[in-house]
Amino acid sequence: MVCPDCGDVGLGVDATLAVKPGWMWDEIDVQIIACRACAFRGVATYCESRRGSLDDEAVDHHGYRLPQPLLEVIERRIADCPNKRDETCTCIAHEHLGRSNAGGHFCGLDDAALRDRFVIAYREIVESSPP
Ligand SMILES: [Zn+2]
Ligand SMILES: [Zn+2]
Numbered sequence: 001m002v003c004p005d006c007g008d009v010g011l012g013v014d015a016t017l018a019v020k021p022g023w024m025w026d027e028i029d030v031q032i033i034a035c036r037a038c039a040f041r042g043v044a045t046y047c048e049s050r051r052g053s054l055d056d057e058a059v060d061h062h063g064y065r066l067p068q069p070l071l072e073v074i075e076r077r078i079a080d081c082p083n084k085r086d087e088t089c090t091c092i093a094h095e096h097l098g099r100s101n102a103g104g105h106f107c108g109l110d111d112a113a114l115r116d117r118f119v120i121a122y123r124e125i126v127e128s129s130p131p
Helices: 068-080 092-097
Strands: 011-019 027-035 041-049 058-064 117-119
Touching: 011 068, 011 092, 027 068, 041 068, 068 092
Parallel strands: none
Antiparallel strands: 011 027, 027 041, 041 058, 058 117
């Protein structure tokens, strides 16, 4: 994945927490993302819908820049979760990051979501060179 800060493709996932997807998605993972080339760390949401035909899979993968103290809290909570792949886990990370609003939409990152959100790209944009 492409780092939003330095553009290196070394952005990887450090930790994943599977949370309750609400009605919009079949799967939502909250991820801690980190760049191997620079100091960037952040949080991402990976949402996947498997309804419809196979080649019609919908994926929504967004990253968020968080203020350092909030990021540290989220990282620590995810690290403490005993069942990261279990969306029915009741630890504080799952309680907090797995929230849905009254309409059944995932809103676990709503306190951070509007701050600085970016689409996660999977490879560098290659400029096409003129012939
Ligand atoms: Zn980077
Ligand atoms: Zn948990």
